[in-house]
Amino acid sequence: MTDYQTITFEQSGAVARITLNRPEAANGMDDTMTRELADVAARCDSAGTKVVVLTGAGKFFCAGGDLKAMAASPLGPGRFVKGIADDLHRALSTFARMDAVLVTVVNGTAAGAGFSLAAAGDLVVAATSATFTMAYTRAGLSPDGSASYYLPRLIGVRRTQDLMLTNRRLTADEALQWGLVNYVVDDAELGSFTDKLATDLAAGATQSHAAVKKLLLATFDNGIETQMELEGRLIAANADGPDGREGIDAFLTKRKPEFG
Numbered sequence: 001m002t003d004y005q006t007i008t009f010e011q012s013g014a015v016a017r018i019t020l021n022r023p024e025a026a027n028g029m030d031d032t033m034t035r036e037l038a039d040v041a042a043r044c045d046s047a048g049t050k051v052v053v054l055t056g057a058g059k060f061f062c063a064g065g066d067l068k069a070m071a072a073s074p075l076g077p078g079r080f081v082k083g084i085a086d087d088l089h090r091a092l093s094t095f096a097r098m099d100a101v102l103v104t105v106v107n108g109t110a111a112g113a114g115f116s117l118a119a120a121g122d123l124v125v126a127a128t129s130a131t132f133t134m135a136y137t138r139a140g141l142s143p144d145g146s147a148s149y150y151l152p153r154l155i156g157v158r159r160t161q162d163l164m165l166t167n168r169r170l171t172a173d174e175a176l177q178w179g180l181v182n183y184v185v186d187d188a189e190l191g192s193f194t195d196k197l198a199t200d201l202a203a204g205a206t207q208s209h210a211a212v213k214k215l216l217l218a219t220f221d222n223g224i225e226t227q228m229e230l231e232g233r234l235i236a237a238n239a240d241g242p243d244g245r246e247g248i249d250a251f252l253t254k255r256k257p258e259f260g
Helices: 031-044 067-072 077-097 113-119 147-155 157-166 172-178 187-202 206-218 224-240 242-252
Strands: 007-012 015-020 051-056 060-062 101-106 109-111 123-127 131-133 183-185
Touching: 007 031, 015 031, 015 187, 031 077, 051 060, 051 187, 060 113, 067 077, 077 113, 077 206, 101 113, 101 187, 109 113, 113 123, 113 131, 113 147, 123 172, 123 187, 131 172, 147 157, 172 183, 183 187, 206 224, 206 242, 224 242
Parallel strands: 015 051, 051 101, 060 109, 101 123, 109 131, 123 183
Antiparallel strands: 007 015
16 A cells, blocks of 8 residues: 555555545545645556556545635635646546546545546446536536546536536436446445456456547547547557457357456
């Protein structure tokens, strides 16, 4: 375990676990937390990590930016919030482009930047009790943390406008129906469900997962021919790679593949 002030980080084999750990402040993001998130994201961007599980300690996933810290900063609220946004965005960029699969596990309320962070997962697991709200405009602010990138792509512009302008609160089941999360799990089963999901993903083909992430990240920017060329290059590289060779051989010999 590596020591951080506002998060905990554990690496167990190919699975890394990050926990936002300011439960007394609803896991609100201050400059320390976002700086540590950027650092831990870089640590996870390594060949030995296949899955990253990110959750919150206590009853909240993350209540968003720490408005008390923002108001108290000698830098002034604008400079302070730009600094924490830059660090958060550096973390999110790393999470998006690393080979490992990011699983965000929403154990409670996800608000503001907490909602943004949750939605940025490659897979999103929500406890039955979890809720989601943008909350930015209620505080006279505007969205950050990649929300304006991911949400229109996940749920469309109209629903994104609704969330951002009205600050409506979604239940976990509503978030599932809207396509914001992949799984809703009873609170008592959240840990065991996530452990199994992480174990199953860690047993998979890392470069295949990485290729999926690359393809989906590019799809809304590319024309069809450009996207198909990227598909062709990535599938060829995977076919020549160790996981592809293992996967093909396992299929032909009717056995379970053992990916490195």
